[in-house]
Amino acid sequence: xxxxxxxxxxxxxxxxxxxxxxxxxxxxxxxxxxxxxxxxxxxxxxxxxxxxxxxxxxxxxxxxxxxxxxxxxxxxxxxxxxxxxxxxxxxxxxxxxxxxxxxxxxxxxxxxxxxxxxxxxxxxxxxxxxxxxxxxxxxxxxxxxxxxxxxxxxxxxxxxxxxxxxxxxxxxxxxxxxxxxxxxxxxxxxxxxxxxxxxxxxxxxxxxxxxxxxxxxxxxxxxxxxxxxxxxxxxxxxxxxxxxxxxxxxxxxxxxxxxxxxxxxxxxxxxxxxxxxxxxxxxxxxxxxxxxxxxxxxxxxx
Amino acid sequence: xxxxxxxxxxxxxxxxxxxxxxxxxxxxxxxxxxxxxxxxxxxxxxxxxxxxxxxxxxxxxxxxxxxxxxxxxxxxxxxxxxxxxxxxxxxxxxxxxxxxxxxxxxxxxxxxxxxxxxxxxxxxxxxxxxxxxxxxxxxxxxxxxxxxxxxx
Numbered sequence: 001x002x003x004x005x006x007x008x009x010x011x012x013x014x015x016x017x018x019x020x021x022x023x024x025x026x027x028x029x030x031x032x033x034x035x036x037x038x039x040x041x042x043x044x045x046x047x048x049x050x051x052x053x054x055x056x057x058x059x060x061x062x063x064x065x066x067x068x069x070x071x072x073x074x075x076x077x078x079x080x081x082x083x084x085x086x087x088x089x090x091x092x093x094x095x096x097x098x099x100x101x102x103x104x105x106x107x108x109x110x111x112x113x114x115x116x117x118x119x120x121x122x123x124x125x126x127x128x129x130x131x132x133x134x135x136x137x138x139x140x141x142x143x144x145x146x147x148x149x150x151x152x153x154x155x156x157x158x159x160x161x162x163x164x165x166x167x168x169x170x171x172x173x174x175x176x177x178x179x180x181x182x183x184x185x186x187x188x189x190x191x192x193x194x195x196x197x198x199x200x201x202x203x204x205x206x207x208x209x210x211x212x213x214x215x216x217x218x219x220x221x222x223x224x225x226x227x228x229x230x231x232x233x234x235x236x237x238x239x240x241x242x243x244x245x246x247x248x249x250x251x252x253x254x255x256x257x258x259x260x261x262x263x264x265x266x267x268x269x270x271x272x273x274x275x276x277x278x279x280x281x282x283x284x285x286x287x288x289x290x291x292x293x294x295x296x297x298x299x300x301x302x
Numbered sequence: 303x304x305x306x307x308x309x310x311x312x313x314x315x316x317x318x319x320x321x322x323x324x325x326x327x328x329x330x331x332x333x334x335x336x337x338x339x340x341x342x343x344x345x346x347x348x349x350x351x352x353x354x355x356x357x358x359x360x361x362x363x364x365x366x367x368x369x370x371x372x373x374x375x376x377x378x379x380x381x382x383x384x385x386x387x388x389x390x391x392x393x394x395x396x397x398x399x400x401x402x403x404x405x406x407x408x409x410x411x412x413x414x415x416x417x418x419x420x421x422x423x424x425x426x427x428x429x430x431x432x433x434x435x436x437x438x439x440x441x442x443x444x445x446x447x448x449x450x451x452x453x454x
Contacts (some may be wrong), residue, residue, distance in 0.1 A: 083421055106417040106441025125415050127442055 002300040003099040005112035005119040009130040009166045017148065021138050021273035024286070025302045036065030036302055041150035042095040044087070045122070046078070046102040052122050052131075056099050058204045059291035068094060085114045092116040097298060100124075118298045126162055132261055133166040135290040139283045140218055143257040147174040151215050155181045156222035156242050156267060158188040163261045164222060168192055178203040179212065183238040208241055214251045219244070223267050246271040252287060259283050264272060312345065317364040319386040320376075325349050327379040328359035330453050334376050334408055335368070342366050354382065370397075375408055377401040378435060378451060403429055409437055410452040416442035425454070 001016055012020070041060045045053050053071060060067050070076050078087065082105060091098060092115045100111055101122040108121035108128065123129040139145050152171060154164045158180055168178065168188075178196065180188045180203060187205065196203050206212060211218070224242050229235040243266060244258065260268060260280040272278050296302040323331050328348045335345055343364040351376040352358035369386055376383055377399040407424040418425045418441050427437035430445065438448045445453075 084417070085421060102417075103415070104417045104420055104442075105413060105415050105444070106439065109441050110417045110421065110423060124417075125442075 001297045003118055004298065005108075005115070005121075006130050006294060006298065007108045007112050007119070007124075008128045008168060009122045009133045009170050011130070017134065017170060017173065018139060019184070019282075020134055020290070020293045020297060021141055023297055024134075024138050024289040025142070026302075027292045027296075028286075028289045032063060034064045035296060036060060036063040036299075039065045039097075039299065040095040041065050041067055041295065042091050042098045042104075043067055043071075043122075044091065044098060044100045045069070045071050046073040046100070046107075048072060049101050049123065052101060052129075052287075055284070055287040056122060056131075056291050060286045060296065063292055063296065064290065065295075069099075072178055084111060087125075088115045088119075096155060097295060120294060121299065123167055126160065128166065130166065131287070131291055131294060132163055133170050133289040134294065135283065136163070136167050136220070136259060136261075137170055138290045139257070139259055139279060139286045142286065143279060144217055144255060147171070149175050149177075150217040151177045151179065151180060153179045153209060153216045153219045154188070155209060156224050157186045157228060158182040159186040161222045163219065165189075165192060167220065169195075169243075172196065172199055172201060176201065179209070179216070180205045181207070181209040181242070183207060183224065183234070183241070185234060186224065207238075210248060213248060216254060219256065219258045221258065221264075221267050223265055243267055243269060243271065244272055245269045247276060249275055249277055252277065271274075312362075313391060314343075314345075314362045314364045314388055315391055317342070317362060317366050317388055318368060319388060320361045320363075320373075320380075321358070321384045321386065322352065322355060322382045323359040323361065323376075323380040324355050324382075325357035325359045328361070330379040331359075331361065331376045331383075334379070334453065335372070337363065338362070340366070371402070372402075374400050374402045375405065378405065378409060379453065381435065401429055401435065405429060405437055408453055409446065410454050411439040411442060411444065412446040412450040412452070413439065413442050413444040416444065417440070 032038050043053060043056055057067055088111045097118050098115055099120045099122050105125035105127040108119060108124040112119040121128055121130055127292060144150060158164055221244055226235050256277050257279040258277055262280055262284060325348050332338060346361040348359035349357045373385060383399045385397050386393045405427040409425060409427060411418050411425055416439055426440040430436040430438055435448045
């Protein structure tokens with residue numbers, strides 16, 4: 001993985017994914033505050049993203065690295081009409097690694113082609129967000145002790161949610177059983193189901209999960225957004241079906257954990273927060289260890 | 303009365319005849335092959351009758367043969383095109399275009415949010431197998447189907 005950009009979760013094999021997760025566990029167990037001494041990491045955020053940016057910056061800072069970059073492209077030469085190529089070629093002179101979020105899809109791959117240093121994709125529009133997927137995997141591994149043979153419930157907007165698509169692709173390495181819970185309009189796209197068929201992995205589709213929730217090892221919640229519906233009546237009909245409440249957790253497995261990429265709006269009721277099965281805030285913390293592992297591995301320090 | 307078969311576009315002595323081009327895509331084919339930059343004698347006919355295509359076009363390029371990889375790029379807009387290599391007024395070789403596995407730099411990605419539509423980037427697509435032509439962008443991973451196919 002040394003010197004290689006991370007653009008898509010599909011860039012990593014099963015072994016490489018496991019390697020990153022094992023490095024993340026090492027960082028969690030034993031912080032290394034001097035590992036990135038003398039290293040400069042650029043964080044180029046062409047669109048606002050508080051959570052991902054802070055997580056990356058925290059990851060670098062806790063390893064002793066320096067950060068240069070911007071949090072909003074309006075204060076940069078981009079407003080003067082500089083191309084992405086020119087920005088990347090310039091910035092790659094200033095740093096050892098570039099972390100970039102950009103609103104255009106495919107921008108991360110393009111940046112990795114023109115950059116002299118490795119690029120880590122922190123989200124390219126609606127396309128890929130591989131570090132989110134790796135932190136999701138780390139959270140699953142940490143709470144379940146394994147990634148193999150789990151029953152994963154993906155809930156909410158399965159049509160447009162890039163996090164669920166990437167998580168699905170990554171979990172296909174581990175003999176996962178999938179349960180897709182979504183309104184008709186937001187079902188998992190056909191191409192992913194065909195891919196699971198090809199691999200011979202089991203999946204089930206539902207429009208409601210109260211009956212089957214007791215089988216879940218992981219519930220991965222996403223938000224059902226009003227804008228996704230062509231008919232507002234349809235949204236009104238389904239909006240409450242996909243809200244997780246404390247009472248629903250009564251007969252669930254003891255090892256169940258609830259994940260959410262955050263920010264949450266109302267799809268997980270706040271009364272769930274008191275349950276020890278609520279894991280979304282620790283999941284965010286895991287993002288720091290995972291990003292440390294990704295950066296250290298690409299820089300050849302682990 | 304017996305139908306007399308006659309050439310609508312005059313024959314060439316040596317060169318290549320590209321037949322069975324859908325009439326509406328003639329100029330796209332010309333542009334993909336870069337024929338406007340050729341010095342060779344080129345004749346073409348369009349809106350010719352065709353049982354298969356309704357209206358077809360034909361291009362005759364004198365004194366020129368094409369590398370197969372180059373000519374296969376026209377499969378995007380003329381998947382049924384047939385090439386005849388002519389020597390001394392005789393057809394010495396015939397072949398059909400084959401849809402290539404990858405398309406570099408000809409087509410435009412349909413996704414308005416794709417980086418290739420915002421920076422000067424040579425587009426790269428993987429051709430998805432099937433009856434209809436569908437291209438998967440190697441940058442944004444979105445699919446451009448035949449209906450939305452746009453030649454740069």
